[in-house]
Amino acid sequence: MLAILLRRIYFTQLFCGGLLGIYAARQFGQSGAKALPLVLLCALLLPLLLQLSVISVSMLQSRAKSAGPLWWRAFGGEFLAALRIYWLQMPWANSKNEVWCPDLPQQTQTWRVPVLLVHGYICNDRVWDKMARALHRAGHPVLAITLEPLFTSIDDYAPQIQHAVRQLQQATGARQVALVGHSMGGLAIRAWMRGHGSVDVARIITLGTPHQGTQITPWSPTPNAAQMVWHSPWLQALQASETPDTRQLMHIALTLHDNIVYPQRDQVLAGASVTEFKGMGHLELCLDARLIGYVLQKLH
Known part of the structure; x- marks a missing residue:
């Protein structure tokens, strides 16, 4: 763990x-x-x-090397995000993976679309603390899961995502759920959908996901990291498995100052909507108010 x-x-x-x-x-x-x-x-x-x-x-090392206010803002924000996520949140995870349902609004007696949050590489469910609270306040039932083991094929996470989707559906009675993935989590969602289809999917939102891979390292000793190498065969096969209808469900958020997944402008998929942000690093995507607002807007 x-x-x-x-x-x-x-x-x-x-x-x-x-x-x-x-x-x-x-x-x-x-x-x-x-x-x-x-x-x-x-x-x-x-x-x-x-x-x-x-x-x-x-x-x-990243391609966002240009000096300036946005680079320094991204540098400082990523450092603070790393301290918060890796020191104050993730070391204290209990991995209960429970659905967090808000109180039903009296005027409608219905919840907004349930949301499944899927973390990235070498992270756990606590990376979503701030995002989950915002979604809960906005009326969304939320489930943040922890993918285990840490180092395995991304395809191996599909059964865990399938179980979580069913858990959300049973807890809320909803027919479809939205899935939000950060970094590798976006690939895990796509890998799950390759095997299970999109009938249960309301929409998919990815934050800083290496859809085309990353050039941070040309090789990796772990199976999941190797699959995220720039234009890896696994990524190309994943893209080939997707249809235009599947891509229309996807919304991609990327930051031009991403320090882990780069080059960022290439992290797009034909048919999926793309929104660019600036002045924030990779981990900060899970904390920044602009990104949280973006996710809420796409969900609503």
């Missing part, structure tokens, strides 16, 4: 940072209570610097 793995990684980083703090305190001749502030500072600073270095490398 990703949550357990993340907790172990971060506790290890805090421990190593604390050791560096103890070493630094000794170098400055501090001990006991006087050394505590420096030890705590180093314990916190090491994980922050590691996170900052990861974001920095990804932002500099």
Whole structure:
């Protein structure tokens, strides 16, 4: 489980940072209570610097290299999004995968279209915390699932998505559901639809999904990451399996400052509607108010 793995990684980083703090305190001749502030500072600073270095490398490697206010806004937003998602949300997931239904409005006694949220690579359901709350407030029953195992073929996630769709339908009585996927989650939705059809689909929204793959790395040791390599055979076969009617159900949101999936302007599919955003990174797509508003608009 990703949550357990993340907790172990971060506790290890805090421990190593604390050791560096103890070493630094000794170098400055501090001990006991006087050394505590420096030890705590180093314990916190090491994980922050590691996170900052990861974001920095990804932002500099991506094709959105042009300096300017939007690039710096994307850089800062992605760093804060990574801290929030990878530190405050995902390590504490419980993976209950329960349907969250809002109170029925008295004037209609009906819910809006139910929404299934599907996360991306090396993430879990907690990446959707902010989006799920917004959808719930707007009257949508919501189910955010955790795809497991972490490293397997994207096709292997189709049964989990099928189960979640049935769970939403049974909990709400709805005939169709909307599916929202971030990054790899959009591909998992398309892979599910290849095997199960679109009869249960109201619409599909993808955020930062590598529909054409990503050039962040030319190879990968994991099956699902290998399938997301730029123009991989798996992606080409997936595209060949889709009909014009299927594509009309899809709405693609991409950010021109994506630091993980790039080049972004190529992440389109013939027949699917595309909306471009600027000034935000890959993870920030799950948090930004503009994206949440976009999703609500497409659902309504």
